[in-house]
Amino acid sequence: MTYIIIIILASYIRRTLKTAVTMPEWNKWLLWFFFGSILMLIMEGAVSRFKVPGEWVGTAALGSILYILYSKKEFESQRFFISALLPFLVVEIITSTATLVSPGFAARWHGWFGTAETFAVLWAAGSWLVTRKQQKELRKAREKAFEEEQNNKVITQMKAQLEVQVAERTAELTRQKEELEHALTELKSTQAQLIQSEKMASLGELTAGIAHEIQNPLNFINNFSEVNQELLEELRQEIDQGNLEEVKTLAGDIISNQEKINHHGKRADGIVKSMLQHSRKSTGQQELVDINALCDEYLRLSFHGLRAKDKSFNAKFETDLDPAVGKIRIVPQEIGRVLLNLINNAFYAVSDKKQQNVPGYEPSVTVSTKKTGNSVTICVGDNGDGIPENIREKIFQPFFTTKQAGQGTGLGLSLSYDIIQAHHGTIHVETKEGKGTQFIITLPI
16 A cells, blocks of 8 residues: 555656656656555565565665665755655554564554554655755756856856967967067168158258359469469569569568468368268267358358259348357257258249249348347248148158159158257248248257
């Protein structure tokens, strides 16, 4: 009877709760009880001829099954319920043993044994209800743990993928960095070549003007040397004749001519030194320089340089130099390049306007200086067409030029701006379209 109850109860629980899907672990031991009870019924019939009560054999088998279930780790969560079956197992053992040892005693107390058995079954059922709630909580905990485990796996995979992507990106950035460094090195090299080209171009602009400027004092030197030679011949004749008064007069003329020869020789020497100073590499050392003389010299050299390139070009140029300026401490090669660039631009501007055949137009370039407080202002102005408003903010940018291809690198004003900044000065432009342009430099004394 007991095994039939177990079989029916196990079948009912499995069918009602669908333990095969919802509670796979519970389903395992329910199957154990189900098939175990069937086995016990078969064994009870098989051993009846040996006069051994089937309940005793079944109880022994049930105890063995419960022991096996309790000892297995996968049924650890059900140990409370398995332990709750112990009262039922004890009642069965007592009943079976009493039936085997003293059938009369078993028959006398059969009712009590049945009641105890009923209470044991109720205790097991109540324990099952309690453990069912625990199993739900445990299942949720396991599902949560499983979910966390899956999330950890996903996170681990994503981390591995991210590390690979980071490594690839790092390698790509490293490659790009190397390419940029290589490009920067080439750019610096190209920039240095362009700057040197700009300097050589400015030196080329000076060549014709220098030749013209040197030619003038050389002509004076040659002419006065020839005159002196003639005077010396006359002097010899007058000495032979003993005419001392004429000798003194001739000697005075020779001395005067010699002074002029010396003056123009020094002038030629100064022009050559200025040329060398402009062409040599700047040491960056500041020197006391007569800024008025520098402005006057580069204005004349620029004009004669343009005249040498274009014989038809002519323009009025003048200076307004403040004597109070005196000498200021600058790097002469650098400021000379700035002046030459600005003056060349001014002559180009008036030359372009001259070619437009504007009635009554006379090209003019002026260079002026003025001392104001602790600074010196240098102004290079022209009466050309001026600078259009849409490009005024670009004129100091590297490589920007309005000249035709091959006539300029676009570095002149950019270099000039950098040089003035290095001297702690300022440079700005004032211009009116159709009227002219003035570049104004302010340098500290």
